[in-house]
Amino acid sequence: MNNWNSITIKISREAEETISALLIEAGSAGVEINDSADYLNHEDQFGEVLPEIEQSELVEITAYYPENMPIVELKAEIEHKIANLADYFSLTGLSVTTNNLSETNWAEAWKKYFEPARITHDLTIVPSWTKDYLATGSEKLIRLDPGMAFGTGTHPTTKMSLYALEQVLRGGETLLDVGTGSGVLSVAATYLGAAEIFAYDIDEVAVRVALENIELNPGHEKIHVSANNLLEGIDKKADVIVANILADILVLMTDDAFRLVKEEGYLIMSGIIADKADMVIASAENAGFFLETRMIQGEWNCLIFKKTENREGVIGG
Numbered sequence: 114m115n116n117w118n119s120i121t122i123k124i125s126r127e128a129e130e131t132i133s134a135l136l137i138e139a140g141s142a143g144v145e146i147n148d149s150a151d152y153l154n155h156e157d158q159f160g161e162v163l164p165e166i167e168q169s170e171l172v173e174i175t176a177y178y179p180e181n182m183p184i185v186e187l188k189a190e191i192e193h194k195i196a197n198l199a200d201y202f203s204l205t206g207l208s209v210t211t212n213n214l215s216e217t218n219w220a221e222a223w224k225k226y227f228e229p230a231r232i233t234h235d236l237t238i239v240p241s242w243t244k245d246y247l248a249t250g251s252e253k254l255i256r257l258d259p260g261m262a263f264g265t266g267t268h269p270t271t272k273m274s275l276y277a278l279e280q281v282l283r284g285g286e287t288l289l290d291v292g293t294g295s296g297v298l299s300v301a302a303t304y305l306g307a308a309e310i311f312a313y314d315i316d317e318v319a320v321r322v323a324l325e326n327i328e329l330n331p332g333h334e335k336i337h338v339s340a341n342n343l344l345e346g347i348d349k350k351a352d353v354i355v356a357n358i359l360a361d362i363l364v365l366m367t368d369d370a371f372r373l374v375k376e377e378g379y380l381i382m383s384g385i386i387a388d389k390a391d392m393v394i395a396s397a398e399n400a401g402f403f404l405e406t407r408m409i410q411g412e413w414n415c416l417i418f419k420k421t422e423n424r425e426g427v428i429g430g
């Protein structure tokens with residue numbers, strides 16, 4: 114029977130996505146995230162709002178590796194990579210620890226975090242190996258292999274991107290999915306009626322993972338995946354652009370997004386930590402967009418901008 118090792122990293126919340134991707138690139142089949150913000154404002158079974166838990170600025174990210182992988186070297190490699198990110202994230206409170214798990218613990222941890230998750234009225238994310246989950250009514254299943262993917266697709270930034278896509282897509286649109294990662298947003302867009310989707314990621318591994326996941330779903334022929342840095346060199350006009358990347362990177366693409374979005378089209382930006390939202394809003398507004406919708410979950414913001422001459426219904430319009 115195989116045993117497993119885990120590496121747990123405590124780090125500032127803003128580093129969560131990058132560190133998760135780094136742990137998966139190092140060979141983990143997935144990550145488990147423990148974030149106190151997820152428990153804030155939750156209700157108990159009687160509908161009472163639970164008392165606010167003191168909110169830590171740190172998240173705990175745990176990744177699992179088979180015991181035959183050299184855990185000491187892996188830990189050192191990961192610590193080195195994190196140290197190189199010191200200019201991007203606060204490393205205050207950082208800790209990196211390892212643990213040995215029995216097969217039973219591993220199986221439990223894995224199961225707990227990769228169950229089917231109904232995200233919106235119509236969209237449910239289902240692990241690819243769950244064959245017995247049946248869609249009911251108008252429910253559409255997004256099949257993902259979290260073992261290959263950047264997250265399970267149930268992170269607040271992804272969830273809000275899905276809510277936003279459901280809000281703006283009506284059918285027949287051309288969509289650009291910048292930073293496609295697992296491909297989850299592109300697959301969702303096919304279900305929501307988009308006619309043609311161009312998905313980009315800067316990371317070659319993400320491009321491969323996205324292609325593999327997209328193939329698991331009907332409508333995959335509508336999605337074209339390629340490696341690209343943001344929207345550099347792209348000339349495909351789009352009705353909607355969606356990007357779930359960190360704020361500091363999103364601001365680099367607002368001008369290109371404005372160039373490519375058709376009149377009355379939308380730019381959806383997610384992955385924005387609360388205190389950087391104003392910076393992203395200013396960047397998109399300077400490019401010519403108007404803010405139409407702002408969603409907040411815990412520390413995360415998702416913004417829907419519109420390219421329009423008609424300011425009615427836009428925030429501050």
Ligand SMILES: C[S@@+](CC[C@H](N)C(=O)[O-])C[C@H]1O[C@@H](n2cnc3c(N)ncnc32)[C@H](O)[C@@H]1O
Nearest residue numbers: 130271292293294295314315316319342343357
């Ligand atoms: C948080 S993941 C989002 C994945 C997926 N779209 C979702 O919503 O769950 C961010 C993705 O953006 C990609 N990315 C980061 N910087 C990028 C850039 N400059 N150009 C294109 N993709 C980038 C990363 O490789 C990663 O796959």
